[in-house]
Amino acid sequence: MPSSSPCSSTVPFVPVVLGGDLPTYTLARAFHAELGVRTTVLTRGVPYAVRDSRIIDNLIFAGMDDLPALADHLHGIADARPGHRFLLMGTMDAWIERIGTMRHLLDERFVVPYPQLDLIERLNDKQNFAALCAELGVAHPVTRVLEHELTDTQVGEALEGMKWPLVLKAADPPAFYELDYVGKRKIGFADDLSDLLAQRRVMSDAGYAGALVIQERIPGGDEQMRVVTTYSDRSGTVRWGRVGHVLLEDHDPAWVGNPLAIIHAEQGDAVSEAARLLEHVGWTGHANFDIKVDPRDGTHYFFELNPRLGRSHGYLHAAGHPFLTPLVREHIEDRDPLDGVEMGLQRDGWLYSVVPVPLLMRYVTDPATRDRVKEIRRNGFVMRPYVYGADRHWSRTAAQVRNDAALTRNFARNYRRPVTS
Structure with a gap:
């Protein structure tokens, strides 16, 4: 990742993330790298994704499905940190909807950086999203x-x-x-x-x-997939967006379709099309889109909108894009989201890979893409999610090894050869 000193916030704040899966860790890692802050993670147990992390305070709360009890517990967390604001986030749709449902139970110390629940539910419904694409003439299967x-x-x-x-x-x-x-x-x-x-x-x-x-079904394999991440300010204007070129998706039946390896892609019309959708409905905060490029004619088909940062937001962090700082600038500091923020190049030479790179190379079939990945690997510009210099611990290394082994077994069982048509 491009080296830069963390930005600082003019207002003391604590990120609070519900759930402890891998995207929770990469989110905490980005908060630490960008803003130099620790993240409080609230979980029912101690998942290995966040275990023994030196940048995370992992708090256990068994009653996370009881929203009034959860709100009371969050207020207790805030009471222990007087003078701070608390940015409440989630990394899965279910957590985002729960946050939206209980936001009226939280006091003024908490900031919820998501749209109102009715808009989240409307756009998170695939039927409604398809209707919106049809209304605006955005390509959709x-x-x-x-x-x-x-x-x-x-x-x-x-x-x-x-x-x-x-x-x-x-x-x-x-x-x-x-x-x-x-x-x-x-x-x-x-x-x-x-x-x-x-x-x-x-x-x-x-x-x-x-x-x-x-x-x-749009033909083509994983390499035809793209992800688009955007940020809309509180007026509903899209302020930035970045496109990721997916190289490999998860093929475990429970997680099929989740991107596991991404390099940056040309912007093309993807961000402007995403902006048309978001600004039409008055969306605010982050959004994430899954897109597939039809190999027959190059059409970018929008599949769905995720009302949050996608599970693969690590591709932004890998490239050095300060994708969380705009959120803090606007929602915590009450400033313009891009005040003093440099978003970085639209395309760069970094790879974000949840899977080990040798496994990835078995499935990259396009010759030009293979050459690009090889060059990135030679240059050492590969981000692995658990390997973070500021968070060294033997169990973190073990977690990466364990994750690599599990993914290797899953691919041997569920996806032996790449699909290209």
């Missing part, structure tokens, strides 16, 4: 929505004219996330109607009562 009460015959009628294979997604991600059943897949693929109906029945039997979003 051909989509049908199957309400839960439709019969099998009605499902077949609703899908007439679509080209198989099709992609299945829960229209209500937070509700789907809460389910636990054998064969659960974050994203499903159906070759024909009988296959789709069988998967629908499994989800319904497991307790999912929401709609399904069905989309035509």
